[in-house]
Amino acid sequence: NPFQHRICQVFSTSDDRDDSMSFEDFLDMLSVFSDAATSDIKSYYAFRIFDFDDDGTLDRKDLEKLVNCLTGQGEESRLSNAEMEQLIQNILEESDIDKDGTINLSEFQHVVSRSPDFASSFKIVL
Amino acid sequence: MAQPPSFTLRVPEDTDSNGQEPSPDNEGALHTSFHQLIQEQSSLIEAGLELEMQARGREDPARLTAPDACATEPGQGEEHPSYSSASLQILASMPSRTIGRSRGAIISQYYNRTARLQRRSSRPPLQQLCRAARPSLRQYDLETDPARATLEDKRSLLVKGLLNLSPSQRSHMLLTVPLSLAEKRTLRQELSGQRGPPRQHSQHRAPSSPCGWSKDYIVLGCRDLWYRLLSLLPAGQPWHYALKQIGGRFGSSVLSYFLFLKTLLVFNIFSFLILLIFVVALQAAYPPALASPQPFTGLELLTGAGYFTHSLLYYGYYSNITLNDPCVSSPNGSTCPLAAPLLPYNMPLAYTFSIGVYFLVTCVLLVYSMSHSFGESYRVGSSAGELAIKVFCAWDFKVIQRRSVKLQRENIRTQLKELLAEQRSRSRSLSLCQRLGHTAVLLLAWALSLSTVLGCVLAVHYFSEHMHVVQQDHRARGSGEQQQEAILLVLPLVVSLLNALMPHLYNLLAMWEKQDSPVAQVYMAICRNLILKMVILGLLCYQWLRWRVVCSTEECWETCVGQELYRFVVMDFIFTLLDTLFGELVWRLILEKRLKRKQRPEFDIARNVLELIYGQTLTWLGVLFAPLLPAVQMLKLLLLFYIKKTSLMQNCQSPSKPWQASRMSTVFITLLCFPSFLGAAIFLSYTIWSVRPSETCGPFQGLETIYKSGKTWVQVLAKSNPNITWLAWVYQHLVENTFLLFFMSGFLLAVIYFNVQVVRGQRRIIRLLKEQIANEGEDKIFLIQKLHSVYEQRERRA
Numbered sequence: 001n002p003f004q005h006r007i008c009q010v011f012s013t014s015d016d017r018d019d020s021m022s023f024e025d026f027l028d029m030l031s032v033f034s035d036a037a038t039s040d041i042k043s044y045y046a047f048r049i050f051d052f053d054d055d056g057t058l059d060r061k062d063l064e065k066l067v068n069c070l071t072g073q074g075e076e077s078r079l080s081n082a083e084m085e086q087l088i089q090n091i092l093e094e095s096d097i098d099k100d101g102t103i104n105l106s107e108f109q110h111v112v113s114r115s116p117d118f119a120s121s122f123k124i125v126l
Numbered sequence: 127m128a129q130p131p132s133f134t135l136r137v138p139e140d141t142d143s144n145g146q147e148p149s150p151d152n153e154g155a156l157h158t159s160f161h162q163l164i165q166e167q168s169s170l171i172e173a174g175l176e177l178e179m180q181a182r183g184r185e186d187p188a189r190l191t192a193p194d195a196c197a198t199e200p201g202q203g204e205e206h207p208s209y210s211s212a213s214l215q216i217l218a219s220m221p222s223r224t225i226g227r228s229r230g231a232i233i234s235q236y237y238n239r240t241a242r243l244q245r246r247s248s249r250p251p252l253q254q255l256c257r258a259a260r261p262s263l264r265q266y267d268l269e270t271d272p273a274r275a276t277l278e279d280k281r282s283l284l285v286k287g288l289l290n291l292s293p294s295q296r297s298h299m300l301l302t303v304p305l306s307l308a309e310k311r312t313l314r315q316e317l318s319g320q321r322g323p324p325r326q327h328s329q330h331r332a333p334s335s336p337c338g339w340s341k342d343y344i345v346l347g348c349r350d351l352w353y354r355l356l357s358l359l360p361a362g363q364p365w366h367y368a369l370k371q372i373g374g375r376f377g378s379s380v381l382s383y384f385l386f387l388k389t390l391l392v393f394n395i396f397s398f399l400i401l402l403i404f405v406v407a408l409q410a411a412y413p414p415a416l417a418s419p420q421p422f423t424g425l426e427l428l429t430g431a432g433y434f435t436h437s438l439l440y441y442g443y444y445s446n447i448t449l450n451d452p453c454v455s456s457p458n459g460s461t462c463p464l465a466a467p468l469l470p471y472n473m474p475l476a477y478t479f480s481i482g483v484y485f486l487v488t489c490v491l492l493v494y495s496m497s498h499s500f501g502e503s504y505r506v507g508s509s510a511g512e513l514a515i516k517v518f519c520a521w522d523f524k525v526i527q528r529r530s531v532k533l534q535r536e537n538i539r540t541q542l543k544e545l546l547a548e549q550r551s552r553s554r555s556l557s558l559c560q561r562l563g564h565t566a567v568l569l570l571a572w573a574l575s576l577s578t579v580l581g582c583v584l585a586v587h588y589f590s591e592h593m594h595v596v597q598q599d600h601r602a603r604g605s606g607e608q609q610q611e612a613i614l615l616v617l618p619l620v621v622s623l624l625n626a627l628m629p630h631l632y633n634l635l636a637m638w639e640k641q642d643s644p645v646a647q648v649y650m651a652i653c654r655n656l657i658l659k660m661v662i663l664g665l666l667c668y669q670w671l672r673w674r675v676v677c678s679t680e681e682c683w684e685t686c687v688g689q690e691l692y693r694f695v696v697m698d699f700i701f702t703l704l705d706t707l708f709g710e711l712v713w714r715l716i717l718e719k720r721l722k723r724k725q726r727p728e729f730d731i732a733r734n735v736l737e738l739i740y741g742q743t744l745t746w747l748g749v750l751f752a753p754l755l756p757a758v759q760m761l762k763l764l765l766l767f768y769i770k771k772t773s774l775m776q777n778c779q780s781p782s783k784p785w786q787a788s789r790m791s792t793v794f795i796t797l798l799c800f801p802s803f804l805g806a807a808i809f810l811s812y813t814i815w816s817v818r819p820s821e822t823c824g825p826f827q828g829l830e831t832i833y834k835s836g837k838t839w840v841q842v843l844a845k846s847n848p849n850i851t852w853l854a855w856v857y858q859h860l861v862e863n864t865f866l867l868f869f870m871s872g873f874l875l876a877v878i879y880f881n882v883q884v885v886r887g888q889r890r891i892i893r894l895l896k897e898q899i900a901n902e903g904e905d906k907i908f909l910i911q912k913l914h915s916v917y918e919q920r921e922r923r924a
Contacts, residue, residue: 001523001526028307033523067517070517070520070521070535070539072535086550087542091513091517094514095514098903111518116788117519117786117787120787121519121520121522121524125373125524
């Protein structure tokens, strides 16, 4: 899972910042990824996972890293620069409602609530 | 009016800046108010950062110094040229950015929500309502509270707010707060510690509170019990591991097929239980006296005739008398000298009512699941924003195998590239020639597919007539029973063959057509296959009911039709097996050994789901004539699950086309409901209302139509007991009168119109709100620019 590091970072509450997870953190993670979690919680944690630099918004760099994670890190599996530009431009056009160049939590939740598949794909089955 | 924050005019050094720009009157006040705000915010930031450092140790110290580090980089991003560190700190602590990060922000946000929930139950008096155009929640926002609430204060406020809610709302709110488990546990402990006293709050709540409280407790108790039951029974979730395996390797799209299969199985089990209890079991307990059954040969499993003809499987076996009745005579017979029987059971009535209840229960279940999945998958105004949704929601976290993960990445990359290419080509408008050519190709493909459908239908028609002639011939010649029955198998074989081969032809057609969007391709394939199957089934139904071709010489035509349907179901199953074998196993072997390609055949979800729908339609058509047919269908579905799963694991790879799983599930349930179930219901209604049952067999012997049995029963009931003549009246004036039907359809239309208007209003509101948010965004950018210019001027002066 390409998001494994981010997941560990987001859910670990340890003081050493080595992304280790206690049992409670593990429970947290599983409860968020389970069926019973509301889509609010899921989208909240998805936002945190996608926010690679932890600044509270998804800006261009975050989006670029996200797309690279999705498509793969190898040279031939990345999108070309022009395609990446076009993609990020389109994403920002579609989801940035207040046109500040970044996507904050509310905008992200609004975009994600429009897709009915999100809850079923943001799930880990035990 | 919303009170503007009261700021004192200060900082005389800014006054000379007023004269430089042509400004509105209160720009000076604006500047000074900003200055005040900035001072508030910076002190808040310091407090906030301190709190964050204490409370969340996992914040990266690099991030804390990032606002300062940003200042050293002159060109941080195109939109932040040389912003000062203070302004960047302010930007970083904007509510829209901190809402995802700091615990204090989350707590205050949820406190606002609980306050809103509490207020919803009791309306505030009219004087307190804000009349400003943009009522701000600043009055409730803890972040800008000059008291500077600490984390502990915020938490205690949240606890107080939660206590004022009802228990179910409270548990729901606790469930949805995105805090860690330790936090939630402390909140819950504080809540349970403080729960006793606040009875004086009850007067603020709605007057129906005692009932509401007990209802909430009951609901919570039930939910606890249900969870405990679920955890104790692993068998309560059959196939859990198998589904997890499939989802882990192939993702949600293929999983949706298996979930659909499971849904169909559940439908069949529930509705078959009704038939089993009320019709089949009782008839099995009181078998009618019939001619000695024929010996069992293996061919019966395929043809359904022979040994099975006079068995529980078919309509002809069921008796038309009242079971367990010592005076066995016609229903309107003379008085019976013996004592009244213990439990008389009117078989024809039971048969009619069971079939009726079967269809009613199936209808209710279908409509419920259709509306449920429609509600989940349809969103108002969801047409735009495909790319963003694709990027954010495309990653399927269920997939766990390495190879599948790699495959998923490739798929996502391909889909993103396709979407981008489609957008580019859409922006480039096609020339007239190309558009005409495209339309012509589309029309030609549709004409071709419709003509193939027509061709298939005519072929089936003539072939069935031919087979009938052959059958008559054999019967006249007196050839063996087995040969005669084997001939019966040919028509189902031909129909199943057509159903199996035509989809591949349509696939080839689609490849030649080269549609732009893959979603449209899937829809068109589904349409064409569905049209073919439904038209063939329609022709067959017409033939059976007119009994002109098949079953015209039979005494008991219902048993004959039941046998035909049984044969169709069995043939369908056999052909599905063959299709799996050849389409997947053999194809994979060919690909690997001969053509030496690494690719495996894809699992064609649409085609497989349509086959399931077809099989289910056959079952519904045949229930009246063969009450045990749902059991056959259940067995078939069980076997199909395991066979498909094994074949999938060994032979296939996940589909590369994009597949919106929940929207497709909605489409499939709708297809199951509308052409399939509706067609079966129409067929059944026509049979019950207009077709004459056969004279010598079955529960409705000698009656004019099956419907008459219910009518005569009501009349007999009215005659026997004068107290319930109202039943006959109700029956006559409500059920038989067509006015009720018109009234119901008018009511339904009104409900639909109302819902359409509501949706339209919602769309308008969404558009207005989006415009408002865009305006707010422009405001925000304007304010940020002004802020930075203020700071620049200060720095330049300093």
